[in-house]
Amino acid sequence: MTTANTPYATFTEANFQRDVLDSSHPVLVDFWAEWCGPCRVLAPVIGELATEFAGRVTVGKVNVDDEAALAVQYGIRSIPTLLLFKDGQVVDQVVGVVPKHVLVEKLRALA
DSSP, X not given: OEETTEEXXXXXXXXXXXXXXXXXXXXXXXXXXXXXHHHHHHXXXXXXXXXXXXXXXXXXXXXXXXXXXHHHHXXXXXXSEEEEEETTEEEEEEESOOOHHHHHHHHHHHO
């Protein structure tokens, strides 16, 4: 579910099954936190990807401070960590800040 202020979804324990695992589209999930400098560097790219891939890929974020159980469930040890889901399964992972074109290529391969 996206909000009026952001082009990306906010994933929580309450909506993760429906919005990520049961999604008919591939899903990019950004595990992040407010205090994480590299996460803030990546944030504008996540917004751009959400806009550019709207209708083909769902792009969203999980705040690891608010949703610690999801971070534990997916073995998130450092942030930012991006997980790509297709058909409810993790199919790719990126840890740290990477150039936008790297993420675009990964999303194009899934979409």
